[in-house]
Amino acid sequence: MGDTNGRADQESEETWIQSATNPDQQIRLRSLGIYLENGGSVVDCRVIEDAEGLWTIYVRLSDRPGEHRVNMYKSDQPKTYRAVNLAVNTIRDDFGYFGPVVLSTERRAGGPRQTSSEADEAEG
Template structure:
């Protein structure tokens, strides 16, 4: 999946942000999301996922495109990771103008028997 800015000399529109593909593991860069929103696009849903190391990644659903997109940093395929959930929420509100509900989820597993059972179940289902 890639996000491209398309500029055609014959077209009266200067630039458009196109998000291509509907891969569930797809990503969109911060700059391209900002351009998409400036051009009248909107966010339908935001999900923050806490990684095993404690960092938070942002996943968005766009109003005009199917699928969920991970937010990547500018000019990179690496995810934008926030160390603090408060900063991630503030970015959604301040940078992207999203004031709807935000879902929080985690990839962390508890330590002890409960966590070991959850990890064993994931391995059984083929997820690691």
């Protein structure tokens, strides 16, 4: 019986990955925290700015294949940040990752721009 419960626990821990066939795998912030507490680690990070100027974090995990988009704590929507420094602080402080972070953007020339002081005002 103990083996059956252990197997059920393992299966419940596996449910945080959205789908193995989904090229844009996702992990909730809550599940990532549990994963890190249980000894997992982030091995690579990428932060992407969308066309509206919001930043989203993608991580590669030590024992999981592929890249995972970080979603909100209790939602399957992406966790976004208004300023890149907030995303980098999360990666460093919450995920314990101090390696290289790749920054990229989906914005194109001529789109709306937000200065760092405007981003700070929006946060405060």
